[in-house]
Amino acid sequence: MTTQTAPVSGRTVRTLKPFPAARNNFERGLWIFMRYSGIALLFLAISHFGLQHLLVGTHNLSVGDTELRWGLTGQNVTVEQFLWRVYYLILLVLAMGHGLNGFRQVAYDYLNQRGIYRGTLLVVGVLVIVMTILGTIALFMGATPMKR
C-alpha cells in the first residue's frame, strides 16, 4: 500500500497504490468506455451545444422550450418528445460517466493521500450519480406545468 520511495523533504508521500497495469480489466474497460463515449459525445454533445447556443441562442431560452421537448407531466407523449427524451438520456448518461471517470483519473494523480482521494471521489461520485438520477426522473416525468 505504501510507496517504496524514501520521503523527500517538502513532498507528501503517496499512500495510494501505483497505477493499475493495463491487464486490470476494470481499468481496461473504463479506457475503452472513455474512447467510445468520447466518440459518441463528439456527435451528441456538440449537436446539443450547437443547437442550443448557435441555433436557439441562450438569450432566447424559456420554460416553454423545455415543456415542448419533454412534454408535460401526466400528459401523453408524442413520438417527437419521446425521441428528445431518449436523445437527452443517452447524452446525460454518457456525459456523466465520461466526466466521472475523467475526474477519477485527475483526482488519482493530484490527491496523493488515500483518504483525501477516496473522500473526494465519494463526494463527487455521489453528486454526479444523484444528478444523473434526478435528470432521468425529470426527463421521463416531463415538465411540471407552471402556475401563472
Add this chain to the structure above:
Amino acid sequence: MWIAHRLSGLGVLLFLILHIFGMSMAFFNPPLHEAMLNLYKSPPFAVGELILAVCMLYHAINGTRIALLELKPEWWTQQQKATRVTLIITAIVTLPWLLVMIGYTLQGLAKAH
C-alpha cells in the same frame, strides 16, 4: 496540452452538474428551473458560456487527437504536428462559434434594456 485537456474536462463537468440540476427542476421545481434559465442570461454566465464553448470544443478536438494517436502508433513520430493541427482546427471552429454566441448575447442584453 494535457493539462488543458484536464482543466477543460473538469470545467465542462462543473457546468454539467449545475446544468442537469437546473434542467431537472423543470419537473421538481418549475420556478427554480425558470430562475436557472434566466441565470444563464446574466453577464457573468455570458462570459462563462464563452469559456464553456472553448473548453468543450478544445476537449472534443483534442480528445479526437488522443484517440487517433492511440489507434495509430505509426503517427507517434508526428506528435508536434498533431498538436499544431489540433490547435489550428480548434481555432477555426471556435472563433466563428464564439462570434455567433456573442451576437446572441448582445441582442439579448439590448432587448433586456
